[in-house]
Amino acid sequence: MTHIGSSGLKDILEDVDAGVLTDVLSFVRDTSPQTCDGCIPTALVTVGSNVSSLSRLLSRLNGQLISTEEGSVVVLESGDAPNLKTTLKNIIRAAVTNTDGNDGYQKFLTDRAGPRLLGYDLDLLHDYVQRKGTKKLVLALRDSEAFDPGLLTDLLSLFKSWLDRIPFTVLLGISTSVELFEGRLPRSCVALLQGKHFEVQEAGNCVDRIYETLQTDPDTNLWLGRNVTSTLFENTSDYFQSPEAFSRMVKYAYMSHFFANPLAVLLAKPDSTVIAQNKLCAAVRNLPSFRMFCEDLVEEGSTKQVRDMLEDDEYLIQEMPKYLEANQQRMRNIFQAVRVVHVCLQYTQSAKKANVSDLSVRALSGELSESPIVEEMVATAKTLDSDKLGELLVRLGAIITNPEADTIQEDLRTLLETCSGSGPLRSGYNINSTVTKTTVVQQRIRLSKGQADLSEQAVEYTNIVDRLVALLQVHLTESLINPQDLFLHEAFLFDLRNPLKETFAPRPRFAIERALATPFDYLLSSSDVTMAKVSAKQPATSILYQLYLDSGALVNVHDLWQAFYGVFETEEAGGCDDRVVMSLFYSALSELKAFGVIKNSRKKTDHLAKSAWMGL
Amino acid sequence: MLPKEVASSLSTQWPCRDVQIRQLASLLGPHIPSPPTLVVHGISATCKSTILRAVLATVKVPHAIVRSSECITGRHLLTKILWNTLEALSQKEEWENSGKGRCEQVSGLAVLLEECLAARPVDNQGKFVLVLDEIDRQREAPNTLLSALARLGEIIPSLCVVLVLSSTPRPLFLQSAAVPHVSFPPYTRKEAIHIILSLDAPALDGLPDETSSRVYPYFVSTVYDSLAGPTAGSIPDFRSICDRLWPRFVAPVVNGETPPGGNTEWDFSRLLVKNRAIFRHQGESALVHRIVPDETPASAKRAPLAKTAMPSALPSLPYFSTLILTSAYLASHTPQRLDTIFFSKFSSSSLSARNKRAHHRRRLKVLSQAQAEERRAANDDPSTPNKKGKRTKTRITKSTLSSAFATSSATTSAIGGGAGIAGPSTILTARPFPLERLLAIYHAIDPNPPATPLRVAAVADRIYAELATLRRLRLVVPAASHSAMATSSGNTTADAGDKWCVNVSGDWIGELAKGIGVEVGEWLAGGLD
Known part of the structure; x- marks a missing residue:
């Protein structure tokens, strides 16, 4: 998938961040200590779980500030700040190297009139700011929560006292909430800061955008199926995950398709000779989708074609690209329909917004066209007034290329021109245009609903709405088919949950526990007989671990030794060497200690305390 | 000279x-x-x-x-x-x-x-x-x-x-x-008011100079008596409070409201009666400096509306992390010896277990309330520990559970000291817990337990990854680094036996947990009933 390389991804992410960037930039430009009552101007940026977005934002902010020669951004992470001296040194170095490079920093230190200053002296920074004419020096703490509060207080009070000479602006990246962050700092530290709060887009939003671009792009040849999609989005909502990590997972999915699925060769549009050389024809004939396709053909009565496909390689090779092309087009139509539904929902749905990912999962399992979302959408679309409908049509026109859509739009425009000035038109389905009549019949009140008398324009408008709804319904039912029914979907639809899930959720603890508890799952057993649980043939550590599993929270070492010795005693009838077994016992014990599963107990001297339980 | x-x-x-x-x-x-x-x-x-x-x-x-x-x-x-x-x-x-x-x-x-x-x-x-x-x-x-x-x-x-x-x-x-x-002694009341009055009242459109000069001295001394003096506020604080409250105080005059009691003009006492609430609510919030300042006084009328419309935004943690944080909170705030009663699946259904749990919950609630009271009493009057306080204390030590609460080094997890004590998190201090306990409690409170037991094994490993992020956010911290924070802010190593501690207040976690369908009070000792 070349078209969605890292550059495409970068564009999407930059687009998402653009709003916040301009806000922060204008904040940095406009504020000064004077506008903040003498406090340090502070921008609080909450990033939520979208941890990586801040560094993107900062590097772009840095680029902008440097290009206009207003100043620069110094990024500081909690790892750079073990104590005050090192932190200051890092800040100064980062500020200088940011514009002048590493050599510039060395030169800056040595080429000065006067004595050599200490590396953490802010006089250096002051000097630098004067030389460069810096108007704004933004100090960004990327993970402010991880800084030691005491250190932060020291640092900020230092900045405060230098504020009349160095134009600091502090930018704090916050992953939880402003209140929580503020509450954790001492009051004296909070009193030094004043500023504004910015919010970066949630990770989920970025991920949705990436996914939408990937799947609905007209050049896409390979799609992610339902299982993969739901796995991907499960990960985003359940764990801390950056958009970058998401795109890495997507890339992995594509790679596993291209490396593990021989049918992927069809996507490269190879020569027929290449296909003929390999056993691709046989592979295609074994596909479930091929079988389904043939069954359908037989039902239609074209047995000749089926026979040809089964027996004639040449014919199959000739036909395959055609079907592949057609079915890929149908996949594109599916996603186009998804976008249509998404756009319509923005106009019809009031409360909760369904996003593209939800809709895609439904569409990929072939359930979208009958889902309540779509039915509701169609029902609400009927009641839209002419203003909203006009907007909707413009949005739809950009997606659907259908002459009917254009004529509807045209008709609506002419209708609106004839009756301009009388407010938006309402269709006959609107709640305002039905009237409830009350009549008394045989001393009972009868309620009857009837159409209010519609004006001529309204009737005409209702007509247009009906046409649009009919168009929508036809379009959706036509395009929203189950992709699993398509012939050759194995080639262009990647839908295997497994390598993805396993690869991105490694299970080291489970693996270690299993290896220790049942070592022959991994090692080659020397004897053929399936053995009793614990045996002397197993590695000593594993034996001890199994004995350990049987014990309580506190284990007497002597008991453990007895049991351990017992294992060897029963197996080797001729008597075994005490000393060898003892040495095995000790090495096993120290290995378990290294794993961190046991430790010396403080309660009883000759006991060990268990510190890990299996199966958690 | x-x-x-x-x-x-x-x-x-x-x-x-x-x-x-x-x-x-x-x-x-x-x-x-x-x-x-x-x-x-x-x-x-x-x-x-x-x-x-x-x-x-x-x-x-x-x-x-x-x-x-x-x-x-x-x-x-x-x-x-x-x-x-x-x-x-x-x-x-x-x-x-x-x-x-x-x-x-x-x-x-x-x-x-x-x-x-x-x-x-x-x-x-x-x-x-x-x-x-x-x-x-x-x-x-x-x-x-x-x-x-x-x-x-x-x-x-x-x-x-x-x-x-x-x-x-x-x-x-x-x-x-x-x-x-x-x-250089702190300024006395007279001096402080003199300094503030040496500058004129902040000019406001629509406020006659004559009224301003008549009312402002009284206003300043009222502010000093009610807000600046008792909190030992410095002169800049005092001035900023005055500047912030003055436009609200004289808002009735500026807006042209008619004074009560048939008078034609507002005088200080009428304004004060009208604006009593300012000194109680806005005044107190004016004392606390916030990084992000509140709305400008120009929109004073709309401010309370806007506040109710937009509650403080909860940070959104992913589902899994929220659950881990909740289990960490529970692990920190439940005595370890009561784990079997509160979290064991075996005792979850039987009537006697439920009774037992309710009993312990009540016990812990009483205990924590007594603790809170005692602490409040100590705060009010630290010099003379009166007899009453002592008696409560002996009652607590007699109680069977007091040993569970004998904390020495654990720190309060509450955000603001006072609010935490009075808040619904009734067990006052967060105590450190080993990681294995967190995992066990996680399995106990998981609202959607996995159907296949094979998948369970992966959970522990995922927990470690999420815990690392939570630790980076300082929501959960290693207990040892509480004391020696300065030395180990950058290092992330931890042993299996090491203890951890939750670092945020309960109210906040409670709300987060509600979002994913876990009721903290259901598990927390002393949380319900």
Whole structure:
């Protein structure tokens, strides 16, 4: 998938961040200590779980500030700040190297009139700011929560006292909430800061955008199926995950398709000779989708074609690209329909917004066209007034290329021109245009609903709405088919949950526990007989671990030794060497200690305390 | 210039500091020999440094000022002293003569300073004043630094060292007799109000000057009595509170509302009655500085509406992390010995288990309430622990569960001390817990337990990854680093046996957990009923 390389991804992410960037930039430009009552101007940026977005934002902010020669951004992470001296040194170095490079920093230190200053002296920074004419020096703490509060207080009070000479602006990246962050700092530290709060887009939003671009792009040849999609989005909502990590997972999915699925060769549009050389024809004939396709053909009565496909390689090779092309087009139509539904929902749905990912999962399992979302959408679309409908049509026109859509739009425009000035038109389905009549019949009140008398324009408008709804319904039912029914979907639809899930959720603890508890799952057993649980043939550590599993929270070492010795005693009838077994016992014990599963107990001297339980 | 003249010229700008100005002017004046060392002390925001600078500038004595808060180490301070002295004597070009600008010991500093001062031209050999601002806040200062610096003036006759302290000095803390002290006491009520009133009331459109000048003095003294005085607010705080509250206070006049009681004009008492709520709500919030300031007073009328419409946004953690955080919170706030009763699946259904659980919950609730009360009592009146308090205490120690709460080093997890005690998190302190316990509790409270037991194994490994992020956010911290935070802020190693501790308040976690369908009160001892 070349078209969605890292550059495409970068564009999407930059687009998402653009709003916040301009806000922060204008904040940095406009504020000064004077506008903040003498406090340090502070921008609080909450990033939520979208941890990586801040560094993107900062590097772009840095680029902008440097290009206009207003100043620069110094990024500081909690790892750079073990104590005050090192932190200051890092800040100064980062500020200088940011514009002048590493050599510039060395030169800056040595080429000065006067004595050599200490590396953490802010006089250096002051000097630098004067030389460069810096108007704004933004100090960004990327993970402010991880800084030691005491250190932060020291640092900020230092900045405060230098504020009349160095134009600091502090930018704090916050992953939880402003209140929580503020509450954790001492009051004296909070009193030094004043500023504004910015919010970066949630990770989920970025991920949705990436996914939408990937799947609905007209050049896409390979799609992610339902299982993969739901796995991907499960990960985003359940764990801390950056958009970058998401795109890495997507890339992995594509790679596993291209490396593990021989049918992927069809996507490269190879020569027929290449296909003929390999056993691709046989592979295609074994596909479930091929079988389904043939069954359908037989039902239609074209047995000749089926026979040809089964027996004639040449014919199959000739036909395959055609079907592949057609079915890929149908996949594109599916996603186009998804976008249509998404756009319509923005106009019809009031409360909760369904996003593209939800809709895609439904569409990929072939359930979208009958889902309540779509039915509701169609029902609400009927009641839209002419203003909203006009907007909707413009949005739809950009997606659907259908002459009917254009004529509807045209008709609506002419209708609106004839009756301009009388407010938006309402269709006959609107709640305002039905009237409830009350009549008394045989001393009972009868309620009857009837159409209010519609004006001529309204009737005409209702007509247009009906046409649009009919168009929508036809379009959706036509395009929203189950992709699993398509012939050759194995080639262009990647839908295997497994390598993805396993690869991105490694299970080291489970693996270690299993290896220790049942070592022959991994090692080659020397004897053929399936053995009793614990045996002397197993590695000593594993034996001890199994004995350990049987014990309580506190284990007497002597008991453990007895049991351990017992294992060897029963197996080797001729008597075994005490000393060898003892040495095995000790090495096993120290290995378990290294794993961190046991430790010396403080309660009883000759006991060990268990510190890990299996199966958690 | 006589000290009296100095005082009169300066006190227009900084009122109510006549005595101190005169003392300083007479001690530092150019024609009288100065004491070798002078101590100026007073709490923050009492105008020490400003007055000192102003006096020095007025009496025209050559001087150098070093802000000790800008010096990172003791050595840094000494170098800075040397440098600023050289600069003040305009000898900066000849730095190579004076130890190449390097100075590591106070003894070295004495020699270098003496050389510098001796190198001045003969007609300019007067006294030189060295001001060390906030010297008691110096970082990494050796114990002997203060007394050593105080000796500088004795060694070099033309030097006068002024030490500015923001804490009250102990007697003889410089180890030398009869050092003159100038004290800057906090402003009294009269002085504070006088200072504020020396500036005019903030101008407002639509408010007649006459009304403003009539009402403002009363308003300022009311603010002092209700807000600034009791909280020992400094003058800048006081002024900012006045500036912020004044437009709201006179809003009825500006908006042209009719005064009650058939009067035609608003007077102070009517405004006060009308605006009582300001002093209670906005006033208190005005005392607390926030990083992000509240709405401007211009939209004062709409402010409460906007606040209710937009509650403080909860940060959104992913589902899994929220669940882990919740289990960490529960692990921190449930005594370990009650784990089987609260979390065991075996005891979840039977009636007797439920009764037992309810019993323990009540017990813990009573206990924690008693603790909270006791703490409140201790806060109210720390000097005399009365009998009542003691009796409650014995009752608690008798209770079977008190051992579970005997905490020594655990810290309060509440955000703001007072709010945490009164809040619904009734167990006061978060106690450290081992990681395995967190995992076990996680499995107990998981609202959607996995259907296949094979997948369970993966959970522990995913928990570690998420826990690392939570630790980075300081929501869950290793218990050991609580005490030694400074040393280990960057390192992330942890043993299996190491203990962890939750670091946020319960209310917040409770709300988060509700979002994913876990009711914290259901599990928490003392949380429900």
